[in-house]
Amino acid sequence: MKIMCLNSWGGKLHEVLLPYLAxxxxxxxxLQEVTHSPASDKDWLTYRDGDHVLPQRANLxxxxxxxxxxxxxxxxxxAQGELWDADxxxxxxxxxATFVHRALPVIGQAQGxxxxxxxxxxxxxxxxxxxxxxxxxxxxGAGRTVSVTxxxxxxxxxxxxxxxERAVQARRLLDLSRQVSGPEDxxxxxxxxxxxxxxxxxxILAEAGLSELxxxxxxxxTRTSHYTKPGRFADYMLVNRERDLRGFDVIHDPEVxxxxxxxxxx
Numbered sequence: 001m002k003i004m005c006l007n008s009w010g011g012k013l014h015e016v017l018l019p020y021l022a023x024x025x026x027x028x029x030x031l032q033e034v035t036h037s038p039a040s041d042k043d044w045l046t047y048r049d050g051d052h053v054l055p056q057r058a059n060l061x062x063x064x065x066x067x068x069x070x071x072x073x074x075x076x077x078x079a080q081g082e083l084w085d086a087d088x089x090x091x092x093x094x095x096x097a098t099f100v101h102r103a104l105p106v107i108g109q110a111q112g113x114x115x116x117x118x119x120x121x122x123x124x125x126x127x128x129x130x131x132x133x134x135x136x137x138x139x140x141g142a143g144r145t146v147s148v149t150x151x152x153x154x155x156x157x158x159x160x161x162x163x164x165e166r167a168v169q170a171r172r173l174l175d176l177s178r179q180v181s182g183p184e185d186x187x188x189x190x191x192x193x194x195x196x197x198x199x200x201x202x203x204i205l206a207e208a209g210l211s212e213l214x215x216x217x218x219x220x221x222t223r224t225s226h227y228t229k230p231g232r233f234a235d236y237m238l239v240n241r242e243r244d245l246r247g248f249d250v251i252h253d254p255e256v257x258x259x260x261x262x263x264x265x266x
Contacts, residue, residue, distance in 0.1 A: 001104075001139055001266040003148055005030040005190040005237055007259040008064075010047065011057030013226070017256040022067045026263070028137070029068065029099040030150035032192045036061040036075055037083060037092040045083035045090055049123075056083055058090070061097055071099040076111050078131040078152075081123035094123065096152050096191075098133050107145070108136035110179040114169040115154045127154040127165060132173055132191075134180040139266075146186045146266065149177040153194035153201070160231060162200040170201040174208050186266060187240040192259060197233055210238035214262070219250045226258040237262045 004026035010033050011017060021029065037045060037058040045058045057063055065073045077095040084090065100106055116129040134149030151173050156163060173189065181187050189210055195201045197215045206212065214222060214236050221232035239245065246265035 001028070001142070001146065002026045003028045003030070003188055003264040003266070004261050005150055005235065006261040007032040007152065007192040007235065007257060008060060009033055009226075009257040009259065010035055010054060011060040011063060012055055013256055014057050014060070014063060016254050018063060018067045020254055020256045021064060025068065027101045027104060028135070028148050029071070030096070030148065030190055031064065031099070032096045032150070032152040033094070034060050034064075034075065034097045035083070035092055035094055036077065037090055040085065040090045040092075042085055042090075045085055045092065047083055058083065058092070064097070064099065068099050071101050072106065074098045074109070074133065076131045076133045077118065078113070078129040079119035079123050080121075081119075095131050096133060096150065098135055098150070100135060100137065104137045104139060106135050107138050108180045110134045110176050112172070112176050114151050114172040114176075115165060126157050130154045130169065132176050134176050136180040136182070136185070142266070144186060145182055145184065146188065147177060147181040148188045148190070149173065149180060150189070150191040152192050155194055160194055160196050160199070166195060167200050167204065170204040174205060186244045188237065188264065190237040190262060192235050194234055196231065202236065205238055209240050211240070211242050212236055212238045213248045213264070214250060217248060222250055222260045222262065224252065224255040224258055224260055226255060235259055235262055237264055239264070
């Protein structure tokens with residue numbers, strides 16, 4: 001089983017991202033920064049947050065669903081706000097999505113919020129609402145049950161330091177993972193956590209018996225050349241039993257986002 005986790009950067013590099021996902025065809029894809037704008041048939045809209053202006057695929061959830069036609073897709077919105085078509089405001093939902101190959105039965109799932117609640121009237125001030133999603137799968141080929149849970153950790157304009165909100169977020173992520181995990185399951189927890197190595201977030205997950213693979217296996221960054229700010233880590237993948245791993249990698253080529261895909265083999 002191949003599990004991939006990626007912050008898609010709103011599909012900014014979709015011309016590379018979509019072929020990469022189609023060719024990689026992970027059994028489970030955990031995707032963050034996913035857009036869904038059902039009121040628009042545009043391919044591109046613009047995100048505006050003060051002086052932060054970013055082109056966004058208007059319907060990245062649709063785009064990736066088309067690139068992975070053999071997967072069951074679930075979109076988990078955190079908020080509905082505005083994207084822009086020139087001077088025209090377009091309502092758009094933003095969140096994360098999970099794609100599971102049809103050959104893997106989904107025998108349990110849970111969706112919830114690790115920070116705040118659904119924001120229906122705008123993306124809001126930072127730190128914004130953040131959602132999480134977990135699935136429990138039966139792998140007939142291996143004769144085992146696997147749970148996979150991911151989140152997009154809150155963004156704090158002050159930086160990636162430990163905060164009470166991030167500690168609460170970590171515990172809520174762990175609770176959601178436990179909702180979809182049985183005592184004998186192989187457990188995977190992943191996402192763009194928006195924290196540095198050595199953070200309280202990772203310590204909370206470690207105390208629960210989860211091993212962090214990015215720094216644990218010596219990778220020096222989860223960022224690509226498109227990310228020019230200080231700090232080279234954001235994304236993490238953790239497991240409860242490293243003996244179940246066939247391999248783990250942080251993909252630097254091709255560059256499909258300002259984040260690197262994390263790829264786990266079981």
